[in-house]
Amino acid sequence: MISPSNREVDIGSTLKDDEYIGMTRREVLDGYLRDRAIDYGAKPINALVTKIDVPEDADANGRYTVHYSPNDEGRKAPSRSLEVDVIIGADGANSRLAKAIDAGEYNSAITFQERIKISDEQMKFYEELAEMYVGDDVSPDFCGWVFPKYDHVGVGTGTVLDRPAIKEYQDAIRERAGSKIEGGKIIKVEAHPIPEHYRPRRVRNRAVLVGDAAGYVAKCSGEGIYFAAKSGRMAAQAVVKCMKGGSVLPTERDLISEYIKPYDALYGPTYTVLDILQKVFYSSNAAREAFVDMCQSKYVQQVTFDSYLYKKVQGNNPIDDIELLFGAFGSLLRGAAIATPDKAFSNPVESLKRL
Template sequence: MAPQRYNRTKAVALAVVGAAATANAFQAKGVFGGQRVATPRSLTRSAAHLDMKFKVAVVGGGPSGACAAEIFAQYPDVETVIIERKMDNAKPCGGAIPLCMVDEFKLPEKLIDRKVRKMKMISPTNREVDIGTTLKPDEYIGMVRREILDGYLRSRAIEYGATPINGLVTKIDVPQGHNGRYKIHLQNYEGAQKVGTKEEMEVDLIIGADGANSRVAKAMDAGDYNYAIAFQERVRVNPEQMKFYEELAEMYVGDDVSPDFYGWVFPKYDHVAVGTGTVVNRPAIMEYQKAMRERAGAKIEGGTIIKIEAHPIPEHYRPRRVVGRMVLVGDAAGYVTKCSGEGIYFAAKSGRMAAEEIVAVMKANGGKLPTEAQIKDTYIKKYDQAYKPTYIVLDLLQRIFYSNNAAREAFVEMCESEYVQKVTFDSYLYKRVQGNNPVEDIKLLFNTVGSLFRGAALAPPDKPYSNPVESLKRL
């Protein structure tokens, strides 16, 4: 579909993004002042002001923000701005996307660095299990670089008419009872400015797509959540090593690389991403990363580290995702799955869904802004119906199989099952629950029990650690 709004040329739009490169949703930190704006404004358009447009601010320019801005920008009754500070930064992310995302979000193949058709699961005792045999010839897991993917989605939103602002939000004034306009205070870093220019902007609705350290979430008192620290190194290896990872990704489990998650080696265009994460022992993240490099061993030996990235990753939903006309999406809302740590698809999906539902309500109500109740009854209700079971199941699997080395050993053994591989890949690639086989489910139950017993006999015991304070910290 061709862009429908504004006379801004494509060249200008792309120049704005190109000047700052591309990146993930910004990672600002800070505390908000919660000043109240006393002057309410009518939330509906009168006949005398039919030419007035409501203004939507999308804070954050990663997949969730860009996909939300793209939808709003195509609605003629809305003026859309997308505020992103670090256009040249990228979230430390393995960069795996499901096959369904390519078609659903109309992503060109040039964004896909690698098409992974094989994966190795590597246990605490270094037992390797190859998975991917159930994939069809045209099926794959897409590997992307976030700076490329995020930049493309953001550019597309700008082409449709969203106005980009290279800025950092510093404070949001919330109107009494959310019955008026929100005032956003920001530092504008237009061009190559090292010191931002203070600006203010009044808007009618805010989409918080600004990640785990969301300032929008703080302004709307969305509540806290626990979080993991993800750490990743981009490593450029030699051509022979790169060839090994041509269609292959690796996942390592063991308390040496993470006491509650996994480590990964994921291939990119001309390098590999090596990383790990943890919630319960964040201060030891560098020790776990060192162990990841050691576990990968000769496969990445001699490689040059070209980039180091670290970032908080949410562990569960925010207590409140909609307050008034402030709406959270992506990491800001807590949409990262346990066990797999997947977040890109759910970020993009939540941003698009939130915008689509808000626009639909406005169209149905003669152009009126939606209420908090209406947003919850559409966006929140539909998102949870579609995906909350997935979060619950993956949370349970993480609690069971990432809890100790014996369970991790059993988990890797279970991955040898063709049935497990098929159900896992089909669910991941297409984001829908697959029809399970009751007979195979019963077999899997018994096999799981056997795997747990064997894992307990084979796996080394977990090393104790003491981190009673840090492990309980919340954003």
């Protein structure tokens, strides 16, 4: 963790030998998951979904119609359609299924990342290391990062409050990383929306949302891959259970009971705690300095990594919790003393909101 004043704190000291935070390249992971699904019997259709027709009588077993344009048959390929009884939307933050079932909107951050090929010597520095930078130079409400991606690094940032200035924040994270990535060649540029909270509706009749489409992204870290995979599995298991071997179709009530409620019971507390932490500690440079200062605590590191690795809110030592509370006040005072003044947003409306 690197504070606004460039104070660095190593927060991996409590990890056991068999514990680690995995970094992934989505182009590799996604291909692997697709191939595995095909091996298990899924039928792949390489296409762009253009429209989803929701039946008026879905409660009476009406079918959903998915319209799509094939990607592998040339530009003049005719549009196709597919009728289905149940549909699971794993189609990202701009989900077509969410729009089709009127699932409601959510606030979203925009993230910007450059894949940068650096020298072998520079890459050695990141072999066992990921960096997270906080400060309103790199983001007014999120963080910047340098993550290893096997033979290159991903350098990026994100924001909800000041999206028009995302390129400025990206320039700042490259500047903060400095000589560690200097001279690197940009090999890929990526930008994605990241949900800030659940959609108002995640199930409607026999249509189900999972992953980013449902809004399953953790605050503070911005992690979504685990929750996307887990929610996809839980939704699929719920559908299979409710269909009773294919003899009946699931109802909305069935899917809420077997998918939504168990998912929220497992991960709702985690989302809530991370939301509070982001609102408290990503709100100003003083709070960010305090956050990094607190990361020196072995207890904070232990709770953080246990919560991150096992996706449950950890920390059940009352004495350590009380010490942490007083330590947080001390960190906030120290952070206020050394922090630089917060910058105004490039968006004047958001600057007024902060005031």
